Amino acid sequence: MLMNKRIIIGIVILLLILLVECLVWKTTHYPNNTYKSSTHTIKPLPKEVTVTVTKNGFSPKEVTIEVGSAVRWTNKSGEPQTVNSDNYPTNQLHKELNFGEFANNSSVVYTFTKPGTYGYHNQFHHKQTGEIIVTK
Numbered sequence: 709m710l711m712n713k714r715i716i717i718g719i720v721i722l723l724l725i726l727l728v729e730c731l732v733w734k735t736t737h738y739p740n741n742t743y744k745s746s747t748h749t750i751k752p753l754p755k756e757v758t759v760t761v762t763k764n765g766f767s768p769k770e771v772t773i774e775v776g777s778a779v780r781w782t783n784k785s786g787e788p789q790t791v792n793s794d795n796y797p798t799n800q801l802h803k804e805l806n807f808g809e810f811a812n813n814s815s816v817v818y819t820f821t822k823p824g825t826y827g828y829h830n831q832f833h834h835k836q837t838g839e840i841i842v843t844k
Contacts, residue, residue: 756780756817761789765836772841778819779840783812791816794827796834802826 755777760767763785771779783789788809793802805828807816820826820842830836 758782759838760784761791761830763787765830765833766838769837770839770841772843773820774843775821775823776819777842778817780815780817781807781810782815783810786812788812788832790831791828792831794829794837796829796831799831802828 755773756779757771757773757777758780759771759782761781761783766781773779781791788811790809791805791807792799793805795801799806804818805826807818808831810816820840823842823844826840826842828838828840
């Protein structure tokens, strides 16, 4: 019985020592209980949207994305295709979209850095059109 009391007293003393150590550590690392906090703005990761080029045109025909996002045109038509800026046939409205011919099962990608509406077409089949709407 005397041995059990000594064990219990030893455990209590050990716990008190640990409590004192924790309090000392806290006051030396966080004096006056002042905690520094910071705020961070979390920006969403850029998105990539895929537009499939088929024998029948672009799917989807219209895509809405945010600035900093990319569009990947993937050719699944079975033959070479193009992505070119409007206006047909000069392709001068958004010259950055003049990718030209790319093979079946390949892709072209563009990251949009400015808001606006970007019309494009397939130079080989100019009635196949699409539109990218870029928002802030």
